Amino acid sequence: MSSNQNILVKLNGAGFSLNNKWLVKGVSLQVEKGKIVTLIGPNGSGKSTTAKIALGIYKKIDGSVEKYTSKVGYVPQKISIDWTLPLRVNDFMVLTESINNELIDEALSLTGVIHLKDKNLGDLSGGEFQRVLLARAISKKPELLVLDEPVQGVDFTGEIALYELIKKISDELNCGILLISHDLHTVMSATDHVVCLNGHVCCSGSPMDVAKNNEYKALFGEQASQILSRYEHRHDHVHTSEGEIKKN
Amino acid sequence: MLDDFFIRALIAGIGVAIVTGPLGCFVVWRRLSYFGDTLAHSALLGVTLAYSMEFNIAFSVFIISSLIALTLIQLQKRTNLPGDALLGLLAHSSLAIGLVVIGFLSFIRFDIMGLLFGDILAVTIDDLLIIWIGGALILLVLKLIWKPLFASTVNYELAEAEGLNPDRAKAIFTILMAAIIAISIKMVGLLLITGMLIIPAAMARNISSSPQKMVMYSIIGGLLSVILGLFSSLEFNTASGPSIIAASLLLFILSLLNIKQSIKLKN
Numbered sequence: 015m016s017s018n019q020n021i022l023v024k025l026n027g028a029g030f031s032l033n034n035k036w037l038v039k040g041v042s043l044q045v046e047k048g049k050i051v052t053l054i055g056p057n058g059s060g061k062s063t064t065a066k067i068a069l070g071i072y073k074k075i076d077g078s079v080e081k082y083t084s085k086v087g088y089v090p091q092k093i094s095i096d097w098t099l100p101l102r103v104n105d106f107m108v109l110t111e112s113i114n115n116e117l118i119d120e121a122l123s124l125t126g127v128i129h130l131k132d133k134n135l136g137d138l139s140g141g142e143f144q145r146v147l148l149a150r151a152i153s154k155k156p157e158l159l160v161l162d163e164p165v166q167g168v169d170f171t172g173e174i175a176l177y178e179l180i181k182k183i184s185d186e187l188n189c190g191i192l193l194i195s196h197d198l199h200t201v202m203s204a205t206d207h208v209v210c211l212n213g214h215v216c217c218s219g220s221p222m223d224v225a226k227n228n229e230y231k232a233l234f235g236e237q238a239s240q241i242l243s244r245y246e247h248r249h250d251h252v253h254t255s256e257g258e259i260k261k262n
Numbered sequence: 263m264l265d266d267f268f269i270r271a272l273i274a275g276i277g278v279a280i281v282t283g284p285l286g287c288f289v290v291w292r293r294l295s296y297f298g299d300t301l302a303h304s305a306l307l308g309v310t311l312a313y314s315m316e317f318n319i320a321f322s323v324f325i326i327s328s329l330i331a332l333t334l335i336q337l338q339k340r341t342n343l344p345g346d347a348l349l350g351l352l353a354h355s356s357l358a359i360g361l362v363v364i365g366f367l368s369f370i371r372f373d374i375m376g377l378l379f380g381d382i383l384a385v386t387i388d389d390l391l392i393i394w395i396g397g398a399l400i401l402l403v404l405k406l407i408w409k410p411l412f413a414s415t416v417n418y419e420l421a422e423a424e425g426l427n428p429d430r431a432k433a434i435f436t437i438l439m440a441a442i443i444a445i446s447i448k449m450v451g452l453l454l455i456t457g458m459l460i461i462p463a464a465m466a467r468n469i470s471s472s473p474q475k476m477v478m479y480s481i482i483g484g485l486l487s488v489i490l491g492l493f494s495s496l497e498f499n500t501a502s503g504p505s506i507i508a509a510s511l512l513l514f515i516l517s518l519l520n521i522k523q524s525i526k527l528k529n
Contacts, residue, residue: 069423088423098290099416100470109413110424134471160423 020046022158022190027077028067037063039076040214043207045158045190050181052193052201055211056233061194062091064211065160068192083158087151089144091162091194101135103127103146111154121153122146124179126172140167148176152183159183159191173197177204198234267383268496274385275488275506277393278446278458281400283481285442286463287473288435289456291415296346297334298456300353301443304330305452306360308444309377313370314363320392320444327440330356335436380451380503382492389448396445400438407431412473450503461510462487468517483513 022045029039038060045051045068053061066072067079069088095101107118122128125145130138138146148164161180165173181204184191195201202208202221209218210230217227224230289298308326312319330352337348364372373381404411407430414421414428421428443455450458462483463476470476491506498505 066419066423069419071419071422084425086424088420090417090419090423093417093420095416096291098467100467100472100476101416102472105472105474106416109416110409110421110426112409 018046020048022047022081022083023068023192024080024082025064025068025077026080028064028079029076030063030067030072030074031076036213038067038211038213041067041077041209041211042215043209043218045192047157047190048184048188049206050184050191050193050204051207051209052195052205053209053211054195054198054201054234055216059211060213061211062162065162065192065194069160083156085154085157087154087156087159089147089151089159089161089164091166093147095135097136103131103133103135103138106135106146107150107153109150113153117153117155121149124152125149125176141169141172144168145172145176148179152187155187155189157187157189159189161191162194163196164193165195165197177201180204267385268492270385270387270390271382271492271502272489274382274390274393274449275492276485277390277397278442278449279462279484279488280481281397281442282446282458283462283466283484284401284404284477285438286459286461286484287466287477287480288411288415289439289459290463290467294439295456295460296349296353297331298439298443298459300334300349300356301327301330301440302447302452302455303353304356304360305443305447305455306377307356307363308360309447310360310363310367313372314367318392319448320389320396323447324440324444326356327443328437331436331440376451377447378451378453379501380447380449380454382449382502382506385448393445393449396441400441400445403434404438407434411435450506454503454507457507457510458484458487461507461514465510465514465517468514483510486513 024044025041028041030037041060041064043051043064053064055061063072067075068081069086070079070081103122104118107113107121119128119131122131125148127142127145127149130142130146135143135146144165144167148161151159151161159180164180165176168176180191180193183189193201193205202225205221207218208221208224210216210224210227210233212233216229216233217224219227289295304327305323308323309319311317311326312322315322334348334352337343337352338345341348364374376384410421410426410428410431411434413424413426414431418428442459443452446455446458463480465483466476466479470479487506487510490509490512492502494500494509495502495505
């Protein structure tokens with residue numbers, strides 16, 4: 015057992031191979047209570063694979079995973095509901111855990127889809143479905159949330175609101191979040207720790223550290239790095255060592 | 263009252279329909295109709311073994327079907343052949359072996375037609391006990407594994423990630439499939455049992471808006487098929503198993519009309 019009580023899941027040199035090809039190799043990271051860890055990287059760099067290793071979906075792995083919670087909420091990257099399954103949003107919300115109506119309503123309201131409660135899942139748009147997926151994951155008040163591109167297909171204003179919501183959930187529930195995203199701009203501003211993947215961990219650290227890293231620049235280009243510095247300039251307050259917020 | 267063969271047939275059919283209703287929904291949802299067929303074909307082998315060793319038929323069919331299901335899981339791990347090819351391989355080879363074994367048992371008179379298409383009118387009190395006790399057990403187990411099984415039917419990874427152990431639920435469900443085939447083989451026969459599983463469930467899908475409703479309508483559809491089928495087989499002197507399946511087809515066609523109407527209402 016780890017000495018740190020706050021750790022929810024920890025990967026030690028974890029890797030996964032399929033048909034003799036490594037999808038991802040040598041990943042070490044940990045998610046703690048109340049912290050957001052973001053995985054970034056190009057397509058095929060092993061972000062979803064890493065998330066699935068952390069979740070225990072892949073079992074024959076290299077290295078090891080230590081998981082210290084069973085209260086998990088997961089938003090997978092891709093999910094398709096077959097027509098043969100008549101499933102309403104309401105049924106979907108209680109898929110893995112029976113939760114009461116108030117919690118369902120609360121979660122659906124938070125992600126802005128309470129009006130879709132009795133609709134069939136097959137009739138939802140991509141963005142609406144994504145909001146339902148997120149609502150389902152947070153409704154059970156998990157200790158660990160794994161979000162694989164949770165805002166794909168959501169409109170621009172919705173995207174920002176949902177990222178704010180994710181940050182708020184992390185603070186209020188004190189739950190750890192493993193987030194996968196392509197949107198460097200929005201993500202970097204909310205995250206505590208960034209892991210940049212490209213088949214292996216190419217660099218990791220605070221958003222600022224990663225942005226200055228040369229490997230990151232090589233992977234995402236000079237522009238991506240500037241996004242972050244721009245973000246830094248827009249920062250209109252500083253956190254003092256006493257934890258106070260001071261306006262610039 | 264139980265002395266009357268028709269009443270016994272009715273009670274047997276009702277017992278089977280209550281169980282095939284919910285199981286059939288999972289067969290449709292999980293795309294297992296060929297899997298059901300394969301288990302049913304292998305049942306012939308189970309029946310012949312039961313005769314040759316003077317075993318209980320339902321029990322023997324249950325064992326053989328379970329073995330075939332386990333073999334399938336092993337084959338899937340060892341070769342890259344597609345699932346339908348493996349199912350065909352198992353279905354027809356077990357059927358063939360069953361027929362070969364029958365050849366060796368020339369001293370026993372086999373009612374092949376009854377085996378293939380069912381002989382519900384020859385149901386005994388013992389058969390009734392097997393159907394109702396076995397059926398109750400199947401439903402009880404299904405209720406216990408409902409949550410992980412249903413969640414993994416919707417999305418395997420979601421169920422696994424959130425700690426529901428879908429692999430165990432799937433393995434138990436496979437055993438339940440073998441069990442339902444074992445207890446209902448006498449009623450509709452091995453060629454028609456998959457129909458009893460999927461046609462009422464398919465009918466139910468057309469008129470339901472939630473999984474619970476689909477299960478309920480599937481049971482009701484199965485019950486109506488049994489009642490309608492049995493009475494018409496008495497009336498027109500037709501084979502009972504096929505009459506039940508034909509009745510379920512009739513209900514399915516009616517449910518299609520319902521869809522068209524609701525689409526019209528929407529527009």
